[in-house]
Amino acid sequence: MRSTTLSGHFRHLVITGILVICFTAIFYTYYKLTMGWMPCTEELRPDVCTKACLKVLNVENNTQIFTHGTENTKKATQAIKTVEAGKDHVSEIVVLIWYWPFGEHFDLNSCESIYGIKGCRLTDDQGQLDKAHAVMFHIRDIRGDLPSLLKISRPPRQKWVWMDMESPTYSPHLIRAADLFNLTSNYRRDSDIWVPYGRLIEISDKDEPFQMPQKDKLVCWIVSHWNVNHKRTGFFNEFRKHINVEGYGKHFNRLIDPQDYNKVMSSCKFYLSFENSIHKYYITEKVFNPMKLGTVPVVLGPPRENYEELIPKDSFIHVDDFKTPQKLAEHLKALDQNQEMYERFFSWRKDYVAKSSVFGQEHACYICDHLRKHKSFSIVKDVNKWYFS
Incomplete structure (x- = not known):
């Protein structure tokens, strides 16, 4: 009789222990859900959820689980869309055309529509010098202005681009041009920004x-x-x-x-x-x-x-x-x-x-594209030696 009572008491303790464990698991899972964590499923959280626990949760909290899951899904989807949209967002690059090449004007708003280059703002306003990321100089138009250009104070990261499409036979030597330019744009394949005819x-x-x-x-x-x-x-x-x-x-x-x-x-x-x-x-x-x-x-x-x-x-x-x-x-x-x-x-x-090629326009747009892809320091030590040697 005493052994039977002890046996029944032991079974009672075992059952009580199982219920405590299950309750603890349910409480833990429920707490995680109410904090907006990932919905508990056997597939995603096999270490916490059992089939028995899920049955209880589905009865008491089915609506809440669905609601939390939907909200999280919406938030995640929106976050993904925001990141994807950010990939298409391109910060604006400003390229200043110091003089119109040979006085020939072109459309300043053509980089994206013609060349597929986004985020470029071309300008011929020399008052925008301090804001420009690059300045394009057609060398045949600046040969008489070199002394004044040497006195200009420019931002350290601003790129001055030597641009020319004439052959060396018909191009001017620029005296004291060493270290003046950061990049070249030309028909030559070894130019920084290559633009063939x-x-x-x-x-x-x-x-x-x-x-x-x-x-x-x-x-x-x-x-x-x-x-x-x-x-x-x-x-x-x-x-x-x-x-x-x-x-x-x-x-x-x-x-x-x-x-x-x-x-x-x-x-x-x-x-x-x-x-x-x-x-x-x-x-x-x-x-x-x-x-x-x-x-x-x-x-x-x-x-x-x-x-x-x-x-x-x-x-x-x-x-x-x-x-x-x-x-x-x-x-x-x-x-x-x-x-x-x-x-x-x-x-x-x-x-x-x-x-x-569209003379001048294509150079300016590809200069913009180059600046977006290349952020490193660059300088042309002696543009005359490079071009006329």
């Missing part, structure tokens, strides 16, 4: 399929700057002895109305894209304009390797590939008689279109 861009749905223009001229050349000392002048004088060239421009006393330029250019099978001076990477609009208009450029300039970094090797003809101007003339005549071979020069048009 043109690019080949992947074709899009907006682009019209290429159609070969009607041709009634074999070789054309538009030239106004005639200099007997130019390499192109000597080559041309010999070349024209072996083939007819339609000459336009001031030198030929045959000016073209700007409205007729595209029509004339597209009517030529070949165009003499002869540069006025020969320098590394100096490849100008003389190449990209005919390519845009369905004409094959015959180039005279830096080595073929430089051109092939910008345009397909089978999209142009280089004069260096021929021993003499006469050999080049004979090759162009042969292509004139073989339409299939001629059309191979336009194979690239299936995948790309040629675009010309």
